[in-house]
Amino acid sequence: MKGVIRCGMTLAILAVVGWARAGDLPDEPAIFRDGARVLFQGDSITDGNRGRSPDPNHILGHGYAFILAAHYGRHLPDHHLTFINRGISGNKVTDLKARWQKDALDLKPDVVSILVGINDAGSVIRQRDPAVTPGEFERVYDELLAETKAALPGVRLVLCEPFILPVGPVKEKWEAYSADVKARQEIVARLAGKHGACLVRLQEAFDKACEEAPAEYWIWDGVHPTYPGHQIVAESWARAVDSFWRGP
Amino acid sequence: MKGVIRCGMTLAILAVVGWARAGDLPDEPAIFRDGARVLFQGDSITDGNRGRSPDPNHILGHGYAFILAAHYGRHLPDHHLTFINRGISGNKVTDLKARWQKDALDLKPDVVSILVGINDAGSVIRQRDPAVTPGEFERVYDELLAETKAALPGVRLVLCEPFILPVGPVKEKWEAYSADVKARQEIVARLAGKHGACLVRLQEAFDKACEEAPAEYWIWDGVHPTYPGHQIVAESWARAVDSFWRGP
Numbered sequence: 001m002k003g004v005i006r007c008g009m010t011l012a013i014l015a016v017v018g019w020a021r022a023g024d025l026p027d028e029p030a031i032f033r034d035g036a037r038v039l040f041q042g043d044s045i046t047d048g049n050r051g052r053s054p055d056p057n058h059i060l061g062h063g064y065a066f067i068l069a070a071h072y073g074r075h076l077p078d079h080h081l082t083f084i085n086r087g088i089s090g091n092k093v094t095d096l097k098a099r100w101q102k103d104a105l106d107l108k109p110d111v112v113s114i115l116v117g118i119n120d121a122g123s124v125i126r127q128r129d130p131a132v133t134p135g136e137f138e139r140v141y142d143e144l145l146a147e148t149k150a151a152l153p154g155v156r157l158v159l160c161e162p163f164i165l166p167v168g169p170v171k172e173k174w175e176a177y178s179a180d181v182k183a184r185q186e187i188v189a190r191l192a193g194k195h196g197a198c199l200v201r202l203q204e205a206f207d208k209a210c211e212e213a214p215a216e217y218w219i220w221d222g223v224h225p226t227y228p229g230h231q232i233v234a235e236s237w238a239r240a241v242d243s244f245w246r247g248p
Numbered sequence: 249m250k251g252v253i254r255c256g257m258t259l260a261i262l263a264v265v266g267w268a269r270a271g272d273l274p275d276e277p278a279i280f281r282d283g284a285r286v287l288f289q290g291d292s293i294t295d296g297n298r299g300r301s302p303d304p305n306h307i308l309g310h311g312y313a314f315i316l317a318a319h320y321g322r323h324l325p326d327h328h329l330t331f332i333n334r335g336i337s338g339n340k341v342t343d344l345k346a347r348w349q350k351d352a353l354d355l356k357p358d359v360v361s362i363l364v365g366i367n368d369a370g371s372v373i374r375q376r377d378p379a380v381t382p383g384e385f386e387r388v389y390d391e392l393l394a395e396t397k398a399a400l401p402g403v404r405l406v407l408c409e410p411f412i413l414p415v416g417p418v419k420e421k422w423e424a425y426s427a428d429v430k431a432r433q434e435i436v437a438r439l440a441g442k443h444g445a446c447l448v449r450l451q452e453a454f455d456k457a458c459e460e461a462p463a464e465y466w467i468w469d470g471v472h473p474t475y476p477g478h479q480i481v482a483e484s485w486a487r488a489v490d491s492f493w494r495g496p
Contacts, residue, residue, distance in 0.1 A: 048306065049297070049299075049306045049310075051297075056468045056474055058296065058297045058310040060310070060475055061310070062296075062297075062306040062308070062309070062310045062314060066310060066314070066315075066475060067314075067315065067318055069475045069476075070315055070475040070476060070478055070479040070482075071479055073474070073475050073476030073479065074457075074476040074477075074479035074480060074483070075479075077457070077460040077461035077465060077476065078460065078461070083475070209322075209325070212325040212326065213325035213326070217325060220304045224304075226304055226321070227308055227314060227317045227318040227321050227331070228317075228318060228321030228322040228325065229322075230318055231318040231319055231321065231322035231323075232322060234318075235322070
């Protein structure tokens with residue numbers, strides 16, 4: 001610990017501004033221009049029991065969107081950023097598509113971050129109607145992104161990879177889940193490439209975290225991250241966005 | 249050795265990304281021993297619409313407790329920490345006292361963090377019955393802390409200073425609020441000294457933040473922090489705790 005303090009002092013001399021640490025949130029992603037509106041979209045992982053009223057209390061939900069907004073809101077007050085959460089529990093990509101005009105385009109965001117796919121996977125595995133197959137997932141997601149770029153020229157897109165860990169109901173049907181979610185991860189990566197979006201890889205981050213603590217420490221039911229799990233999502237998002245727009 | 253490794257990682261990061269920043273959360277407060285149980289207690293600022301069921305979703309509420317738990321839970325998985333939130337909206341110190349056995353002592357915490365006082369101030373200023381005057385506040389708070397130390401030998405106490413900013417309903421009665429809350433801040437500081445607790449000064453942090461953005465950016469109604477405001481509480485808590493138990 002003393003080493004860290006000494007190191008911090010060294011850095012203070014070297015870098016003037018103080019010290020940083022591996023695994024924390026980067027300072028100032030290049031996409032956060034003055035007045036930027038940052039929209040988080042998705043399912044329950046994004047929703048996080050967010051407020052539905054104009055009351056600013058609890059408005060960002062209880063998850064990675066809140067962690068990111070709190071951090072950047074606190075450290076970049078002069079950027080006048082607005083963070084918006086419109087995740088809705090249970091949503092599949094088809095649900096996003098149906099409410100996209102009202103819950104995305106009309107909000108005029110500069111950054112659109114999407115995390116979707118796990119309910120789509122569940123709809124196939126658990127044979128819930130209407131099932132969104134990987135093919136349908138790709139087609140609708142592709143349309144959604146094309147529509148977004150057409151309506152919002154210059155928008156920055158962030159696509160978060162859906163992820164799972166073998167816990168609870170997901171563990172029970174692990175073979176089906178891992179094959180289906182893997183297919184959707186590949187789709188999301190492909191769409192990110194096609195649409196010039198930043199891809200946030202999350203599966204690898206969670207797999208790696210399982211070397212430090214059991215799967216249920218990070219994702220309590222195989223799908224929904226715990227609070228340390230949400231920190232993984234937030235840090236992965238920040239690092240991916242930072243490096244994607246900052247360039248080599 | 250750990251410090252050296254971390255220092256090396258820090259330098260590597262600095263070299264690659266070219267940035268660093270002061271004001272983030274410290275690494276590893278000395279109070280977080282292996283298996284530590286960390287209890288957050290207080291009013292609505294702590295409550296943050298936390299879950300009331302055993303469901304681990306949203307269990308820590310939407311605020312500084314969540315930010316701290318997510319951060320330390322992610323970065324110290326090998327410490328097996330448990331974070332517990334038992335804040336209840338509207339609570340005064342007398343309400344904490346009434347439910348202290350069940351909602352604090354019975355949980356066998358190793359760290360007890362308390363943020364209370366603003367509803368006590370409101371009860372006097374808005375003449376709500378039963379009003380908790382500063383004198384009553386000190387007496388009951390003192391008993392609460394004595395009771396805690398007697399029941400939980402070796403417990404680490406963290407007392408968070410109540411805070412306000414001149415916004416909305418607080419601004420309307422600013423003179424009364426600032427005088428009353430100031431008195432309670434002095435009481436909390438006195439009790440921290442008396443009971444060997446770590447004091448988290450928050451008023452100064454919020455006052456200083458107002459040099460960077462308007463008061464309502466940090467506290468939307470004069471009492472409840474926004475998400476950047478919760479980050480201020482979290483970082484102040486982490487820094488105070490870190491320096492208090494780490495020693496000079």
